Amino acid sequence: xxxxxxxxxxxxxxxxxxxxxxxxxxxxxxxxxxxxxxxxxxxxxxxxxxxxxxxxxxxxxxxxxxxxxxxxxxxxxxxxxxxxxxxxxxxxxxxxxxxxxxxxxxxxxxxxxxxxxxxxxxxxxxxxxxxxxxxxxxxxxxxxxxxxxxxxxxxxxxxxxxxxxxxxxxxxxxxxxxxxxxxxxxxxxxxxxxxxxxxxxxxxxxxxxxxxxxxxxxxxxxxxxxxxxxxxxxxxxxxxxxxxxxxxxxxxxxxxxxxxxxxxxxxxxxxxxxxxxxxxxxxxxxxxxxxxxxxxxxxxxxxxxxxxxxxxxxxxxxxxxxxxxx
Amino acid sequence: xxxxxxxxxxxxxxxxxxxxxxxxxxxxxxxxxxxxxxxxxxxxxxxxxxxxxxxxxxxxxxxxxxxxxxxxxxxxxxxxxxxxxxxxxxxxxxxxxxxxxxxxxxxxxxxxxxxxxxxxxxxxxxxxxxxxxxxxxxxxxxxxxxxxxxxxxxxxxxxxxxxxxxxxxxxxxxxxxxxxxxxxxxxxxxxxxxxxxxxxxxxxxxxxxxxxxxxxxxxxxxxxxxxxxxxxxxxxxxxxxxxxxxxxxxxxxxxxxxxxxxxxxxxxxxxxxxxxxxxxxxxxxxxxxxxxxxxxxxxxxxxxxxxxxxxxxxxxxxxxxxxxxx
DNA sequence: TCTATTAATGTAACCGGTTACACACAGTAT
DNA sequence: ATACTGTGTGTAACCGGTTACATTAATAGA
Numbered sequence: 001x002x003x004x005x006x007x008x009x010x011x012x013x014x015x016x017x018x019x020x021x022x023x024x025x026x027x028x029x030x031x032x033x034x035x036x037x038x039x040x041x042x043x044x045x046x047x048x049x050x051x052x053x054x055x056x057x058x059x060x061x062x063x064x065x066x067x068x069x070x071x072x073x074x075x076x077x078x079x080x081x082x083x084x085x086x087x088x089x090x091x092x093x094x095x096x097x098x099x100x101x102x103x104x105x106x107x108x109x110x111x112x113x114x115x116x117x118x119x120x121x122x123x124x125x126x127x128x129x130x131x132x133x134x135x136x137x138x139x140x141x142x143x144x145x146x147x148x149x150x151x152x153x154x155x156x157x158x159x160x161x162x163x164x165x166x167x168x169x170x171x172x173x174x175x176x177x178x179x180x181x182x183x184x185x186x187x188x189x190x191x192x193x194x195x196x197x198x199x200x201x202x203x204x205x206x207x208x209x210x211x212x213x214x215x216x217x218x219x220x221x222x223x224x225x226x227x228x229x230x231x232x233x234x235x236x237x238x239x240x241x242x243x244x245x246x247x248x249x250x251x252x253x254x255x256x257x258x259x260x261x262x263x264x265x266x267x268x269x270x271x272x273x274x275x276x277x278x279x280x281x282x283x284x285x286x287x288x289x290x291x292x293x294x295x296x297x298x299x300x301x302x303x304x305x306x307x308x309x310x311x312x313x314x315x316x317x318x319x320x321x322x323x324x325x326x
Numbered sequence: 327x328x329x330x331x332x333x334x335x336x337x338x339x340x341x342x343x344x345x346x347x348x349x350x351x352x353x354x355x356x357x358x359x360x361x362x363x364x365x366x367x368x369x370x371x372x373x374x375x376x377x378x379x380x381x382x383x384x385x386x387x388x389x390x391x392x393x394x395x396x397x398x399x400x401x402x403x404x405x406x407x408x409x410x411x412x413x414x415x416x417x418x419x420x421x422x423x424x425x426x427x428x429x430x431x432x433x434x435x436x437x438x439x440x441x442x443x444x445x446x447x448x449x450x451x452x453x454x455x456x457x458x459x460x461x462x463x464x465x466x467x468x469x470x471x472x473x474x475x476x477x478x479x480x481x482x483x484x485x486x487x488x489x490x491x492x493x494x495x496x497x498x499x500x501x502x503x504x505x506x507x508x509x510x511x512x513x514x515x516x517x518x519x520x521x522x523x524x525x526x527x528x529x530x531x532x533x534x535x536x537x538x539x540x541x542x543x544x545x546x547x548x549x550x551x552x553x554x555x556x557x558x559x560x561x562x563x564x565x566x567x568x569x570x571x572x573x574x575x576x577x578x579x580x581x582x583x584x585x586x587x588x589x590x591x592x593x594x595x596x597x598x599x600x601x602x603x604x605x606x607x608x609x610x611x612x613x614x615x616x617x618x619x620x621x622x623x624x625x626x627x628x629x630x631x632x633x634x635x636x637x638x639x640x641x642x643x644x645x646x647x648x649x650x651x652x
Numbered sequence: 653t654c655t656a657t658t659a660a661t662g663t664a665a666c667c668g669g670t671t672a673c674a675c676a677c678a679g680t681a682t
Numbered sequence: 683a684t685a686c687t688g689t690g691t692g693t694a695a696c697c698g699g700t701t702a703c704a705t706t707a708a709t710a711g712a
Contacts, residue, residue: 001461003698014662019700026701027659044459049439050385051698053376055667061440064420069401069408079396082422091436094390094420096408110417113375114387133370135327216601245601252603275542275571277578277603329668340692345670352671353690377668381697 002045011039022047053115060090062298063111063119067099071214072242072270073287074122077141080291081120088299090117101125108134117302120294121145124184137301141294143185150301150310152294156186156267159283159316160193163237163265166281166318168201170263170326172235176208178222178247180239187214190239190267208233212243219246227254227262234262235324241266241273241282248276248323263324269317278322286314328371337365348373379441386416388624389437389445393425397540398568398596399613400448403467406617407446414625416443427451434460443628446620447471450510463627467620469511476627476636478620482512482593485609485642486519489563489591492607494527496589496650498561502534504548504573506565513540516565516593534559538569545572553580553588560588561650567592567599570606574649589650595643604648612640 004022008015013032020026021036028036039045053059064081066074082092093116095107104123108131111119118137128146131138140151167175177194180187191209198204210226212218219238223246226233238244244266248258256262258278266273269284293312300307330348334341339358346352347362354362365371379385390407392400408418419442421433430449434457437445444463454472457464466477493501503520506513517535524530536552538544545564549572552559564570570592574584582588584604592599595610619638626633 001698004700005698015699016663016701017661020661023700027661029660032660046435046439048380048441048698050376050380050441051667052700053667054374054380054669054698055700057667059376059440068405069395070405072398075395075398075401078420079394079422082395082420086421089436091419091421091440093417094404094408095412095417096405109372110415113372114385114417115374115376249601272598272601275575275598275602327668330670331668341669342671342693343691346691349670353688355690358690374668377697378670379697380668380699381670383697 001048002043004045004047007036007039007043007045010043011035057115058117058302059115061093061114061116062090062295062302063093063095063107063116063121065095065097065104065107065119065121065123067122068096069094072272073142073240073268076270076287077122077291080288081295084292084295085299090299097123099124101130105130112136118298120298137298139294139298139301141290144311150297150307152290152297152312152314153186154285154290154314154316156189156316157193159267159285159318160190160237161197162316162318163267163283164194164197166320166324167235167237167263167265168197170235170259170324172263173203174208174230174233175203175235175237176210176226176230176233178219178226178236178238178243179209179211180214180243182211184214187239194237212239212246214240214243216242216246216249219243220250223247223250224254227251227256235264236262237265237267239267241268241270241280244273244280244282244323245276248278248280259323259325265324269319273321278325281321281324282319283316284319285316290314327374328369330371330373333362333365333369333371336369337361383441384443384628385441387419387440387442388416388621388628389419389421389433389442389447391421391423391430391433391445391447391449393448394422395420398598399468399566399594402596402613403448403617406614407621410618410621411625416625423449425450427456431456438462444624446624463624465620465624465627467616470637476623476633478616478623478638478640479512480611480616480640480642482515482642483519485593485611485644486516486563487523488642488644489593489609490520490523492644492646492650493561493563493589493591494523496561496585496652498589499529500534500556500559501529501561501563502536502552502556502559504545504552504562504564504569505535505537506540506569508537510540513565520563538565538572540566540569542568542572542575545569546576549573549576550580553577553582561590562588563591563593565593567594567596567606567608570599570608570649571602574602574604574606585649585651591650595645599647604651607647607650608645609642610645611642616640 004015004018008018020028021033097103120141122142144151179191210222212222236247238247247264251258251262266280266282269282273280273282330341330344334344346354423429446467448468470477505517536548538548562573564573573590577588592606592608595608599606599608
């Protein structure tokens, strides 16, 4: 590997001069600059970022911690984050925590040891006391961690209301909800949005709410149970799209016609909602935008820029498709 | 940040001794070891991996370059890679190249500057002459790059044959193929597998082959064209699952009943093949296993272990579902 | 003419682990 | 008593950029 000293020796200047050329700092005579640049080119010298990191205590690197990149929501997010940070010459460490706090902490430690400049994290479990020891900016994504930490999320409560109202408007009289895991904030918000709307019109019934795991199979089982116990259910709001797909699968198996006999709404707006038959009505989050906004915010924090807004909540949009057509 | 010197000072030993304790190297008296360990614990000292990297010229870090993490094939791969390497205390840089060679090279340069210990890359464009300047192990994933480079892939040719033969066995007499981009090796292999089988039984017709982009919309258009020009097509083998979904969507719009009038087979075995109606018959690749194998191989290369096999080809499996039911 | 000031460059310490080498001392073989 | 081996520890150079500080020359201002 060619080092700065090699370049300096070749040109006959000191390493300081080469460094100055490289960083456009201090005074360098135009002639010298050109010679140095030529030598750098010729010798194919690439500065060693590890050495630089060591001295500067920053690495042009960020960490992205998600529960599982396999969950269709996260690749979009990861892509957005990578696009924005890569543009600013940063590189992204990808970490899968499975939502387990030990893994999250292990990753945080590792990332700190590698001098990451900041971390974006999707977590339900981390508390301020875990995070206080890390001296780099942290932004929570999708799920707020703590009021002291900046976060980017979407309006889950309102989205759930929109979904539930839409089912009412479609003429549904018995609307069930398959909710996400209770320890996930957005699942609680969505549940609350549903509850408030059905209560408003006097349709609240706690037996029509079943929690599941944000996964197809688990939602399928939940839907089975619901539809078996209450065959007259005519609308189901699922806590996310993946679960809504499970609902449609279950309904199909039980001989329900969607949307004629049963209408289904999901949440997230993942791409695959469109491939199921019938296409899925859903509350769509601007996932890419959420990721890119969070990433841009993190870069600002890293550069020490003031943050205009510590908490950003994106609005969601109801996309009406076949699964709720009247 | 607590440094080794802080710990050394506190205990009253030299940094060398602390380092020996940390690395279990050289001689350290049992008493000393305990005192040092206690101080490390108490002071919450975490060794700085950047400093270590600088000296050791390796970073416990690898790069993973994929075209686009949004493509449903890659999250699984990424997850496998991260699982295996994380276990060995490595961290993964995620890079999205969009299949563009400039981006790929930019990432390679960046990764080299960060002293990555190795790279896993999915690419169609990189040539040995681009790669020769990088002095860390590289493994090609999914698509072989060059005979000199180790790679992990699956038997695309045979898989395509299986798919096509299956359509024949289902009684199809006019079988079309929507192929992937010509510059992608696996697309060429799949095309060839198809061609060879239809030729064998005298059904080859070049008009029944249309190239598309490994994407839903593009495949939808291709299927439209095929079915419009040749309404008696009764079987379509799509180059991947995403395209197969496009085919089913197109068939639906044109009023074809799948599988009664038209049978469809995909390739890849992505999870979402099961959510479409009818569920998709596909040639399934062991994606997770491919990723974990490649990662394990890379770790071996990094540790200087001999590689038993430079080229690993996984067998694929035909999963028969509703979309080809007779 | 003498002192500031700016331009241009070099020297060396620094970031924080790692390790070659030196040294000291114990125990053992000769 | 001498030489040798094994144990335990410290000193300082090293990895490769960065930058505070020093130095020198040249130009400007008094």
